[in-house]
Each structure stands twice: as C-alpha cells, then as structure tokens.
Amino acid sequence: MPLVIVQPARNPEARRNYARTVDNPVSLAATADYLIAEDQQELTRLHPAGTVPLWGTTAGERGQLKTRWERMGSGDTILFTGAGEVFKVARVTHTFRSPDLANTLWEPKITANGHSASWEYMYAFNQPMDLAIPYTRIQEALGDLPFPTREFSVLSTAQSERILAYLQESAQEPPLPPTPASSRQMTWTSEEFDRAYLAKRRTEQAYLRQFLLTGGSGQCALCARSFSKEFLIAAHIKKRSLCDDEEKADIPAVAMLACKFGCDELFERGMIVVAPDGHITKTKKLSDLEAGQYFTEHLSGRSVSNWHQRIDSHKYFIAHREHWR
Numbered sequence: 487m488p489l490v491i492v493q494p495a496r497n498p499e500a501r502r503n504y505a506r507t508v509d510n511p512v513s514l515a516a517t518a519d520y521l522i523a524e525d526q527q528e529l530t531r532l533h534p535a536g537t538v539p540l541w542g543t544t545a546g547e548r549g550q551l552k553t554r555w556e557r558m559g560s561g562d563t564i565l566f567t568g569a570g571e572v573f574k575v576a577r578v579t580h581t582f583r584s585p586d587l588a589n590t591l592w593e594p595k596i597t598a599n600g601h602s603a604s605w606e607y608m609y610a611f612n613q614p615m616d617l618a619i620p621y622t623r624i625q626e627a628l629g630d631l632p633f634p635t636r637e638f639s640v641l642s643t644a645q646s647e648r649i650l651a652y653l654q655e656s657a658q659e660p661p662l663p664p665t666p667a668s669s670r671q672m673t674w675t676s677e678e679f680d681r682a683y684l685a686k687r688r689t690e691q692a693y694l695r696q697f698l699l700t701g702g703s704g705q706c707a708l709c710a711r712s713f714s715k716e717f718l719i720a721a722h723i724k725k726r727s728l729c730d731d732e733e734k735a736d737i738p739a740v741a742m743l744a745c746k747f748g749c750d751e752l753f754e755r756g757m758i759v760v761a762p763d764g765h766i767t768k769t770k771k772l773s774d775l776e777a778g779q780y781f782t783e784h785l786s787g788r789s790v791s792n793w794h795q796r797i798d799s800h801k802y803f804i805a806h807r808e809h810w811r
C-alpha cells in the first residue's frame with residue numbers, strides 16, 4: 487500500500503533547499519561520486535533524462551525522523567506543505583542514505599542544541615506538480631484522523647488511503663468558484679471562470695497523469711493503444727471555446743485521453759469525427775497523405791474505447807462532429 491508523506495517546505499531554509507534541488511533537479515553526473523553503485527544505477531534507471539529532484543531529512547533530535555524515513559518507499563506520494571496548504575505533489579522513486587551527497591547539496595541543519603546535522607536520509611522523486619489544497623480540505627478528507635503538518639511525517643495506511651482517495655475524487659470535481667473581488671461582484675465574469683478553470687485544468691492534467699493512469703500508462707480513447715503517461719493528454723471533446731461554463735466544468739465527460747502520436751492532432755483539427763454509433767470516421771479535411779496513412783493504420787474501422795460506458799460524453803462528440811461537418 488503506497489503511503490503519503492508530508493514534507494513541510496516553506497520556511498526560509500526549506501525554500502532555499504527546494505530551489506536548489508527540486509526547482510533545479512540535480513544532475514546524475516554530480517551524484518556519482520557520492521553514492522554507492524547500487525543507488526546510482528537505480529537513479530539512472532529511474533531518471534533517464536539524467537537529472538533528478540532530491541530531498542532529504544535529518545535524523546531528528548531523538549532519531550524520530552530517521553525512523554519515519556525508514557518506512558518510506560518508491561511509489562509513495564509526497565505532499566509538500568506550508569503556509570496552510572499543500573502546494574506540490576510528487577511520487578517517490580527511490581530512497582537512499584548519503585551524508586556526503588547531502589552536505590554538497592544543502593547547508594547542514596544547526597539543531598536547537600547547537601549540533602550540526604546533515605539531510606542525509608534522502609529521497610528521489612519525479613517532477614512535482616502544482617497544487618493548492620488548503621489543510622482544511624485535507625482534514626475534512628481525513629475525518630477523525632490527524633493531519634500532521636509541523637515536521638516531516640510518513641502517514642499511516644489509514645491516513646494515506648483517505649488522502650489518496652480524496653486526491654483522485656477531486657480530479658473529477660468541477661472548479662471552485664473564485665472568491666468575488668468585491669461584495670458587489672457576486673457572479674463570475676467569463677474571464678474569472680477561465681482563470682479558475684485553467685488553474686483547475688492544469689491540476690487535472692497533473693492528477694490524470696499522476697493518479698488516474700495506473701502504473702504510469704494509459705489508453706488513447708481513439709486508437710486504443712497504450713502509452714506511458716507523458717504521451718497522453720486530457721483532450722477536450724467539444725471545442726473548449728464553444729463550451730458554456732457548465733460544459734467546461736463537466737469533467738470528466740467533456741474530456742478524453744488522446745495520444746500525442748496523431749490522434750489528438752487529427753481530432754483537434756476536425757480531420758476525424760465520431761459517428762453516432764461511436765465509429766471514428768475521417769472528414770474532407772483529412773487530405774494529407776501521411777495523415778491519411780495514419781488513419782488507415784490506427785483508426786479506420788475503430789470505435790471510441792468504451793463508447794457504451796461514455797454516455798455522458800456522447801453529446802460532446804456530437805458537438806464536435808457538427809462543428810466540423
């Protein structure tokens with residue numbers, strides 16, 4: 487069972503460290519001298535781009551942080567917290583101990599009793615996604631269980647389950663109304679809605695990619711091929727600019743996963759549409775020879791995946807078809 491890790495990171499020292507090794511991921515060429523071969527190989531395998539976001543904790547005054555760190559493992563979810571909110575989320579890829587590497591990356595911590603402690607209990611993770619979830623919402627999700635935010639914590643299975651369930655659910659919620667700028671202004675302007683929606687949409691992409699795609703991969707709704715998550719995007723079925731506010735918020739019905747290897751592009755340009763029975767058909771706009779070849783190879787004769795379960799989306803496929811007819 488993957489656990490949830492709470493990592494406060496908004497005091498001045500943490501902000502400095504965060505900028506140093508998360509905003510600017512660490513080059514694996516720079517870690518090689520400090521790590522045992524096994525850890526270096528594992529990081530290289532898991533982070534083929536050659537850079538890796540890193541974080542570490544000290545042992546803690548009574549060794550309590552080290553004991554917590556020992557419960558962490560790859561696949562756990564880290565919530566970076568501070569100033570009353572969860573502001574980033576990431577997945578742990580590897581944990582390892584290295585005082586030497588920690589000391590080259592970050593100034594050691596000077597503890598309350600004047601000792602110097604390195605951030606040697608380290609962990610690597612994938613690039614974090616932006617979030618803005620107030621502690622109060624997490625606490626609601628936790629119910630009677632506590633949400634510790636004062637220091638590095640590895641939550642219990644029960645706490646973790648509730649938070650992960652909440653994160654998955656909230657990916658499907660419509661955006662929250664923005665706070666009115668003044669008391670006179672009680673309804674949203676379209677611009678405000680768009681801003682709120684865009685923030686939400688980025689978050690949704692993050693959720694889709696991080697939490698909804700099991701095992702880091704998913705299926706294109708059009709060609710039905712499986713891809714790792716970086717090749718899939720949450721595409722609008724009905725052209726977003728033609729959606730009214732209610733439709734824009736109709737997530738997930740108004741969206742689908744489409745691959746970057748052609749399906750999203752052809753659909754977006756109206757070169758393919760979806761017939762009333764769910765079949766993918768080409769339009770007159772599809773005149774390019776290579777694109778035509780792609781259609782023949784990957785889409786001809788296919789229906790939208792799970793068409794019969796996607797009833798809420800049918801009206802959006804109709805709108806898309808009528809727009810491009």
Ligand SMILES: [Zn+2]
Nearest residue numbers: 706709745749
């Ligand atoms: Zn596809």
